[in-house]
Amino acid sequence: MTGPSTNLQRGIGSPVFVVGNPRSGTTLFRLILTAHSKVGIAPETAFIIRLYPRYGHVKRFDERTLDRFEADLNRTSIDLESHWKTTIRDLFARKEDFVGRSYPEVCAQLYRNFHKVRGLGPVEIWGDKNNAYGNYLDVLNHLFPTARFIHVVRDGRAVFNSYKKLPKNEAHKYAPALPRDARAVSLRWVDMVSRIDRQLARKAPGRHLAVRYEDVLQNFQPTMDKVCAFMGLEYQEAMRGFDQLNRKFELEPHEYGWKENTFKPLDPDKTSSWRTELGLEEIAIFERESAEVLTHYGYRLETQADSSSAGRDFRPEIVKGRAKEFMRSARFTAIRARSMIGL
Numbered sequence: 001m002t003g004p005s006t007n008l009q010r011g012i013g014s015p016v017f018v019v020g021n022p023r024s025g026t027t028l029f030r031l032i033l034t035a036h037s038k039v040g041i042a043p044e045t046a047f048i049i050r051l052y053p054r055y056g057h058v059k060r061f062d063e064r065t066l067d068r069f070e071a072d073l074n075r076t077s078i079d080l081e082s083h084w085k086t087t088i089r090d091l092f093a094r095k096e097d098f099v100g101r102s103y104p105e106v107c108a109q110l111y112r113n114f115h116k117v118r119g120l121g122p123v124e125i126w127g128d129k130n131n132a133y134g135n136y137l138d139v140l141n142h143l144f145p146t147a148r149f150i151h152v153v154r155d156g157r158a159v160f161n162s163y164k165k166l167p168k169n170e171a172h173k174y175a176p177a178l179p180r181d182a183r184a185v186s187l188r189w190v191d192m193v194s195r196i197d198r199q200l201a202r203k204a205p206g207r208h209l210a211v212r213y214e215d216v217l218q219n220f221q222p223t224m225d226k227v228c229a230f231m232g233l234e235y236q237e238a239m240r241g242f243d244q245l246n247r248k249f250e251l252e253p254h255e256y257g258w259k260e261n262t263f264k265p266l267d268p269d270k271t272s273s274w275r276t277e278l279g280l281e282e283i284a285i286f287e288r289e290s291a292e293v294l295t296h297y298g299y300r301l302e303t304q305a306d307s308s309s310a311g312r313d314f315r316p317e318i319v320k321g322r323a324k325e326f327m328r329s330a331r332f333t334a335i336r337a338r339s340m341i342g343l
Contacts, residue, residue: 016127023162024154025213030129040115040123154213156189161274186289
């Protein structure tokens with residue numbers, strides 16, 4: 001396996017991956033980072049993970065394999081041209097930048113090319129944002145061993161409120177389909193946030209940072225100072241104008257109504273609106289299942305929920321989530337073993 005220094009020499013660099021539970025502000029956060037002149041976080045597609053089983057073992061792309069890879073990027077399930085609002089032809093204009101490279105190197109070059117093709121200029125740090133990546137941190141860490149991970153955490157009650165406010169009959173094919181039941185959302189939120197914490201502590205010690213959504217909105221510069229330092233950069237005030245950048249380049253499609261706030265300036269009031277928009281019973285149900293995780297991240301409880309974790313890890317929903325995590329890890333291990341012996 002190649003070491004971090006070798007990967008750096010080959011041009012993979014140290015990408016940044018933004019992860020978090022859905023409706024936690026990860027899209028807004030990636031736009032804030034992209035407004036920094038040295039950072040570029042492309043719109044989410046998850047092609048790195050989706051195409052990993054087919055190409056992850058490739059050490060040197062030849063022209064035939066590269067042609068197949070290009071075709072796969074434009075399949076309906078990935079639809080890179082639609083998400084990135086550019087063409088495969090433009091992204092692969094210089095084939096010599098890809099031929100002879102490994103899968104991680106080809107992915108890295110593709111992300112860099114996106115920013116050039118869209119007129120955003122070259123960047124020193126490329127990255128990606130996808131909530132599903134919380135399930136595949138081991139794969140990302142294997143492919144990019146010097147990668148840094150930023151876990152955006154939002155108060156779970158605000159997440160639940162955001163779920164409830166989504167249009168029920170959103171017709172767009174990429175619209176999120178999320179639960180609206182307090183207990184179901186609470187259990188999912190606890191599972192996702194805890195799983196990301198657990199995986200990052202184990203797979204990327206010293207290379208991950210947790211950022212509260214509320215701190216970004218209420219204490220922007222101190223929070224982003226910390227984030228920039230984590231990435232080895234200086235803070236830039238231009239990051240506060242992420243909404244202007246989004247309007248200019250449409251880095252999130254206007255038709256994604258559930259992401260309309262990415263075209264607006266930061267609104268600190270969004271951190272507390274759940275207190276008046278959720279019912280007391282809903283809050284109590286949510287806190288009953290998530291009190292421990294809420295308090296761990298510094299969120300004050302509104303009810304007398306028991307924050308003890310005794311017996312909670314054995315709830316059917318948590319056991320099912322852990323089983324899925326184990327199966328994903330086993331599948332990844334099998335794919336990795338196959339690539340090591342050249343199958």
